[in-house]
Every structure is written in structure tokens, then in C-alpha cells.
Amino acid sequence: MGGGGVSTECLEFRRRVEAEPGNEAPDLAEHEARCASCARFRRTLGQFDGLIREALLVDVPAPQAPRRSPVAPERRTWWGIAAALVLAVGIGLAFRLPVPEPRAGSFAGHVVTHLEHEPEALDAVLRPMDRARVEDVLAAHGVRMAATTPIVYARTCIVDGKRVAHLVVHGASGAVTVMLLPGEQLSESGTFEAGSLSGRIRPITGGSVAIVGHDQPVEPAAERRILEAVGFDRRNRAGVAG
Amino acid sequence: MASSSDEIEPVLGGSIGVDRIDEDAERRLFDRWAVELRPDLFRYAFWLARDRALAEDIVQEALLRAWRAFGGLRDKQSVKQWLMTITRREYARTYQRKRLETTDLDALSAREEGLIAAHDDLDVREMRSAIFDLEAEYREPLVLQVLMGYKTEEIAGIMGISAGAVLTRLFRARRKLKSQLGWGVEE
Ligand SMILES: [Zn+2]
Ligand SMILES: [Zn+2]
Numbered sequence: 001m002g003g004g005g006v007s008t009e010c011l012e013f014r015r016r017v018e019a020e021p022g023n024e025a026p027d028l029a030e031h032e033a034r035c036a037s038c039a040r041f042r043r044t045l046g047q048f049d050g051l052i053r054e055a056l057l058v059d060v061p062a063p064q065a066p067r068r069s070p071v072a073p074e075r076r077t078w079w080g081i082a083a084a085l086v087l088a089v090g091i092g093l094a095f096r097l098p099v100p101e102p103r104a105g106s107f108a109g110h111v112v113t114h115l116e117h118e119p120e121a122l123d124a125v126l127r128p129m130d131r132a133r134v135e136d137v138l139a140a141h142g143v144r145m146a147a148t149t150p151i152v153y154a155r156t157c158i159v160d161g162k163r164v165a166h167l168v169v170h171g172a173s174g175a176v177t178v179m180l181l182p183g184e185q186l187s188e189s190g191t192f193e194a195g196s197l198s199g200r201i202r203p204i205t206g207g208s209v210a211i212v213g214h215d216q217p218v219e220p221a222a223e224r225r226i227l228e229a230v231g232f233d234r235r236n237r238a239g240v241a242g
Numbered sequence: 243m244a245s246s247s248d249e250i251e252p253v254l255g256g257s258i259g260v261d262r263i264d265e266d267a268e269r270r271l272f273d274r275w276a277v278e279l280r281p282d283l284f285r286y287a288f289w290l291a292r293d294r295a296l297a298e299d300i301v302q303e304a305l306l307r308a309w310r311a312f313g314g315l316r317d318k319q320s321v322k323q324w325l326m327t328i329t330r331r332e333y334a335r336t337y338q339r340k341r342l343e344t345t346d347l348d349a350l351s352a353r354e355e356g357l358i359a360a361h362d363d364l365d366v367r368e369m370r371s372a373i374f375d376l377e378a379e380y381r382e383p384l385v386l387q388v389l390m391g392y393k394t395e396e397i398a399g400i401m402g403i404s405a406g407a408v409l410t411r412l413f414r415a416r417r418k419l420k421s422q423l424g425w426g427v428e429e
Contacts, residue, residue, distance in 0.1 A: 019413040020387075020394060048416070048425060049388060055369035056389045058288055058357055060281045061298060101402070119335060174311030195402030196331045215311065215328040 006037065013038050021049050102192040108201055110160035111179055111210050112194040121168050122214065124153035125175050134167075141165040141182050142206075142233035149229045169226060176218050179210040182232050206232030269309075275321050276305050282322070282390060283329050289385045290333045292350050292374060294357060304332040326390070326400055351375070365423075372422040380415035383408050 013031045016023060021042070032039045102108035115121070129152060137154035138145055143165050145151065152175075153168035165180040177199070185203035192199055199212030200223070209230065211223050280301065287297035287304075308328050351358070351374055358370045373381060386397045394412075398405045419425075 015413060016409075018416045019409040045416075048420070051365055051369045052373070052384065052388050052419070054361070054363070054366045055373055056285060056289065056385055058285060058370075059360060060284045061294070063280065101404075122335075174307070193399075193402075196327045197402075215307070215331055216324055 010035060010038050014041055017042055017045060021045050100192060101194050107160050107186055107188050107208075108192040108199070108210070111199065111201075111212065112192075112197055114157065114159045114166075115177060115197060115212065118157070118166070121153050121155070121166065121177070122175050124168055125170050128152035128170070129154060137165055137167075141180060143180050143182065144231045144233065146229035149226070174216065175214050176222060176226065177210075177212040177214070178226055178230070179212070180207060180230065180232075181209070182207040184208060204230070204232075206234075272309055275318070275325075278318075279322055279325055280305075283325055285389060286326060286385060287329050287333060289373070289381055289389075290330070290378070291336070292354060294354060296336060300329060300332045300336055304329040307332065323396070323400070330400065368423055369419070372419050375422075376415060376418060380411050380418060383411045384415045387412060 009031060013028060013035070016025075016028060017038075032042060102112055128150075131151075134151050134154040137156055140156060141163070145167075150170050151167050152170045153166075155166045157164055157166040157179075159166075159179065159181075162181055162184065165182075167178040167180065169176045169178055184207060186201060186208040189202045189208075190200065192201075196215055197212055198217040199210055200218075201208065201210045204227065209227070211218055211226055283301045283304065284297055287300040288294060291297050291300060304325065308325055351371070354374070358374060359367055361367050361370065373384070376384070382401065383397050386392045386400060387394075392400070394405050394408050397408045401408065
């Protein structure tokens with residue numbers, strides 16, 4: 001408790017300015033104009049932030065020699081061919097609307113938590129699982145997936161207490177996670193974002209699917225290709241219809 | 243529910259030659275962004291990892307991944323934010339693998355002593371050291387705000403937390419640094 005005229009209003013001003021020194025809200029400017037003490041506080045904070053900035057500006061080392069040209073043959077496969085398509089769609093990224101974070105306890109929330117705890121799934125992008133193992137997992141869930149879909153990872157996982165087929169497809173927009181929940185059409189559907197994850201949950205015939213992008217949202221064209229390629233066996237559909 | 247292959251592979255009708263030229267142009271564009279944004283990405287990675295060598299690896303790997311997924315974005319801000327997110331994710335992957343080695347703060351600061359001391363101004367050196375010791379949850383939003391110039395909402399997006407949480411952390415980060423450096427809370 002100092003000896004100055006620091007009111008509740010002043011404390012509020014300082015709390016907000018210390019979180020956002022650049023905050024130009026009119027009520028802050030107004031307070032600053034009639035409170036010399038807070039005006040001084042903000043000037044000092046400006047100096048303090050200048051020091052922070054200077055401290056953060058560490059020297060940047062010269063680039064290392066590239067290990068190899070990234071324009072390698074692997075880019076000319078399924079996704080390489082689709083690059084032009086992605087180029088057309090990619091521009092849309094710049095104009096994306098904000099997407100909500102998943103609610104706690106929602107299936108989307110469970111998907112996010114699950115993916116955060118299974119980061120090695122994405123490593124399969126570099127070392128794809130062999131197709132026979134992938135097929136085993138698909139069969140176990142009554143999932144059909146077009147043979148040409150580049151699935152690099154498949155595992156049976158428990159998400160929100162439900163058995164799902166956890167797949168990673170290495171497609172045109174990088175790695176895409178596909179979670180297939182057979183026999184249950186979730187009422188919850190829609191898009192979500194959490195950290196670098198962004199995805200969509202939707203019901204499909206015979207179950208539900210979550211399609212999740214990792215460093216960027218899944219391109220609509222890539223999502224459509226996945227939805228066109230996937231299907232559930234009849235035994236699941238019967239389960240849903242009943 | 244079709245399972246025929248032609249529904250999955252897009253047929254674009256471009257010849258190999260045309261595709262080649264497009265890809266070279268795309269590559270030049272990507273390289274330009276990479277050169278321009280590399281200092282920011284390196285500093286971001288450094289302040290996440292607090293390890294110079296690791297930061298270099300993270301940035302290189304992130305750029306490699308980004309190139310594989312590059313969709314020809316033309317807008318600098320979205321390219322930057324996208325690359326930041328990839329860098330962050332790359333750091334997380336690396337951290338998962340090297341968790342045990344990188345949590346020893348004394349070892350880290352000993353290794354990066356040279357970098358911390360590489361400034362003629364004593365105040366800056368002290369500040370650099372104080373930020374180095376700051377917990378990750380406070381260090382990261384500070385870097386994103388002060389160095390990268392991101393707004394609170396953008397920081398919330400990159401870190402995957404609420405805007406309110408970002409503000410609280412930024413406030414506490416400055417309070418911690420002030421008390422560390424003896425700037426006190428005046429009046
Ligand atoms: Zn005041
Ligand atoms: Zn899983």
C-alpha cells in the first residue's frame with residue numbers, strides 16, 4: 001500500500017496495461033489523460049518492454065546447408081499431383097472464420113486429448129505401416145477404405161470409452177487424422193480447433209467420422225476425397241438402423 | 243461410399259511439363275517466405291527450447307514439413323502464422339523425444355551462457371537471463387506479443403488457450419520479470 005493516490009481504477013488500468021502495453025482502448029487513454037501517475041506508469045512500462053524486446057532479439061545463426069532438396073520424387077505421388085488443386089483451395093486459408101475450441105467432455109475434446117497423447121502416430125508419415133496391418137485394423141472395425149487412399153497408420157484406440165479406428169492419411173494437405181467410430185451416429189457434429197489441431201466431426205452412413213488436420217485445417221478437397229473413400233460394412237449400418 | 247480409385251485421385255489434365263514449371267515457381271515463392279521469416283521462426287524456437295542447436299534443427303525440420311504441405315499461400319501474415327504453428331508443433335515433437343535432457347535448467351543456461359551474455363548492455367543481459375528462467379507458460383506469450391507483435395486473440399489461437407488466459411499470463415510474466423530485475427511495482 002503506497003502513499004500515492006492509487007485508486008481501484010488505477011489498479012485496473014495497470015493490470016490491463018501490463019498485460020497489453022499496446023492496448024489503445026478509449027477508456028484507458030481517458031484515464032491516462034487525467035492521471036499523471038498512471039501516465040508515468042505506462043511510459044516506464046514502455047521502457048521495460050523495450051528492454052524485453054532487445055533481450056529477445058538473440059542473434060540468428062546463418063542457415064545450415066540444406067540436407068537435400070525438398071523437391072524430391074516423393075512429392076510427385078498422390079499429393080504431388082494434387083498440389084495444383086491445393087494451391088487453388090489454399091488461398092481460402094487466409095480468410096478463415098474463427099472456429100470454436102472443443103467443449104470439455106465432448107467427443108471432439110476427447111479426440112484432441114487422444115491425439116496429444118499419441119504423437120507417434122504422425123511419425124508414420126516418415127515410416128508408413130505396411131498395408132496388411134492397416135487392412136487388419138480396418139476389418140476389425142468393419143471399415144472399408146478405397147485401396148488407393150494413402151493410409152500410413154492404423155490402430156484400434158479407445159476414445160471417450162468407444163472403440164475407434166485411428167487412421168493417419170498422408171494426403172495433399174500433409175498428414176490428416178481420420179477417426180472412425182462404427183455403429184454410432186454422434187449428435188455432436190461441426191468444426192473445432194485446439195492448438196495446431198483443427199477438425200470436423202460428422203455422422204456418415206453406419207457411424208461417425210472425425211477428420212483432423214495437424215498444422216493447418218484439412219483442405220475441403222482432401223476432406224471430400226476421404227469422405228468419398230470411406231464406408232462402413234452392413235453389419236454396422238444394421239446396428240444404427242435398429 | 244465409392245471405392246474405385248478414380249474418385250480419390252484427382253485428374254487434373256496438366257502435362258508433366260506444366261506441373262514442373264508450377265512447382266519451381268511455387269518453390270521460389272516458398273524459399274522467399276522461408277528466408278524472410280526464418281529469423282522470427284528461429285527466435286521463437288529458441289525461446290521455446292532455450293537451446294540454440296535444437297532451435298536450428300526445429301526450424302529446419304519445420305520448413306521441410308511446411309514445404310511438403312505448402313499450398314501456395316500468398317498472404318505473408320497467414321504464411322507466418324502457419325509456419326509458427328508448425329514450428330511450435332515441431333518443438334512439441336522434439337520435446338517429447340528429448341524431455342529428460344531439456345528440463346535441466348542449470349545445464350541449459352550453462353550451455354547458452356554465451357548467447358545470454360552476447361550484449362553490451364548489462365540491463366539487456368539481465369533481462370535475457372530472467373526471461374530464460376521464466377516458466378514456459380509465461381515465456382511463450384511474451385515472445386509472441388513483444389517480439390512477433392501478435393494480438394491477444396492471435397496468441398490464444400497459436401497456443402490453444404483462451405484470450406483471458408493469455409492476458410493473465412502476460413500480466414504475470416511482466417510482474418515476475420519486474421520483481422526479478424528489481425524494477426518493483428511503483429507507487
Ligand atoms: Zn491512475
Ligand atoms: Zn489412437
